[in-house]
Amino acid sequence: MTVTAEQISAINTLQQQYIDALDQRNMQAWLALFNDDGQYRLTSQENIKQGLPLSLMLDDCHERLVDRVKFVDEVWGETVEGYQSRHMLQPVSAIRTDNGDLLARTNFTVFYTNHEGHTGLLVTGQYEDQIVLCGEEARFRAKLAVTDTAVSPRYIIYPI
Amino acid sequence: MNQPTEVSSLAAWSDSTKIPYEFYTDPEIYQLEMERIFRGPFWHPVALVAEIPTPNDFKTLTVGETPVLVTHSEDGQCRAFINACAHRGVQLTVAPRGSAKRFTCPYHRWVFATDGSLLGAPGDETFPAAFCKSESGLKELKTVNFYGVIFATFDPDNTPPIEVYFGRVGDALKSCVGDGTRPLKLLGYQKVVFNCNWKVYMDNDGYHAGLLHTAFRLLNFQGGKGELFADGPAGNWGMAYAVERYKDNGFLSDPELVEVKGDETTAAGALIRPVTQVVRHFNSINFRFGRPLGVDKTEVHYGYYGYEDDSPEMLKHRVRQSSNLLGPSGFVSIEDGSVFDRCQKGVTGGVGTMNFVKGIGTAVPDRKTSAQNDETVSTVWWSEYKQLMGY
Known part of the structure; x- marks a missing residue:
């Protein structure tokens, strides 16, 4: 099925809200972009290519997303040195499935800047997103972030 | 070529509870480690x-x-x-x-x-x-x-037979990965570079777990009742403790993530010199292959395993738990990478010693066994290190 200009626009808005929530470290706003049955998964292309199910983050239900928000907001502040993330996105393709969901692929590159002001490349890769439309608004039913980067140059705290 | 002055510090040093900063920062010592340790008598x-x-x-x-x-x-x-x-x-x-x-x-x-x-x-x-x-x-x-x-x-003539090499620590390894008769199943990898010397990564101890890892406290884990034991010529040590089942205190929306399923009653770990760590905790079986990347970086490949004969439910549980709990981004363990980074920065460029104290005052004479939350057994490696480096 073809994807309309309005739908493309809804996807773009969703992706912009997503990276803005993360780069502003507004985890509640991040959570709000997932549908009630929404899932998030961050893994490497290396695992995917080898058919290995392990991930770096695997939130396969709403409760897991809620817990991830709680850890970032309430648990790690004192003991994990954070970093400023900066997401760069490039839409690649969008198609519509028979059930009406949209499947969108979007390239991402994420930089980090540490407390000393040093910046480096954290990961690069591609989102494979399943997006549900609720009226004019889009929400993630499943957000899969696949990193080309197999070995990240530091620990990843926040979702990509 | 003149003997580098830095290495003379190896000759002068003897206290395995006080480790000079330069052992973690000096490129000359690092090069010597590549020869004497990594290409030396180690399995x-x-x-x-x-x-x-x-x-x-x-x-x-x-x-x-x-x-x-x-x-x-x-x-x-x-x-x-x-x-x-x-x-x-x-x-x-x-x-x-x-x-x-x-x-x-x-x-x-x-x-x-x-x-x-x-x-x-x-x-x-x-x-x-x-x-x-x-x-x-x-x-x-x-x-x-x-x-x-x-x-x-790399040095078969000088590396003891594996059973001798591991001694009691072989039991810890077996407790982590099984005895080899029940085939493991690879679940996947997490790979990361820690910004620290490989020995900073390996000096990670039992003392810190309940203090650094906030989630340990919030989730009401705190063993401390287990045992650490060093054995064999390489200063390897193992860890064994009874697993505590999670009592839901309402902290997690999805407490299933930290459940221990099946008939598991123990947890175990093995610290294998020079740069490997093995952990079996909850239902997660984790083998961490390390690799020094110069004097101030350490790459670690976390491999996770289940068993070939796991039920689909158990397999799913292991994948969820392994992905989220004990890796470089794990709920329970993420602080490690941050502390390693700061530890390396703290010891670089200065003069001082990394100190092992917890448990030392009450240690058995050979320091080869200790309580779970002590630093004692780490000093066994440092005693061996001097000898291994040829001093």
């Missing part, structure tokens, strides 16, 4: 059989700074080689894992079998008369399969 884990379970499977890794190729031959044997063509030293394969009946060097098309033998080399009719094909195979490392883990050594 390095290079693969679990579960990573290369069927004939023709292979994996690559770097041990110290040496590229290694591990193969599973059709005769059923797993072997380890230097991942370099016998001709001009070109890496034979760059894939982290794969399947291949033979390895062809791209440069001059020399072909090697999975047992390392040279099968053919174009133009060999013009090679010198002394060229011997049967002696021109890949350089093989001596290996042994210990509880389903393939260990390799």
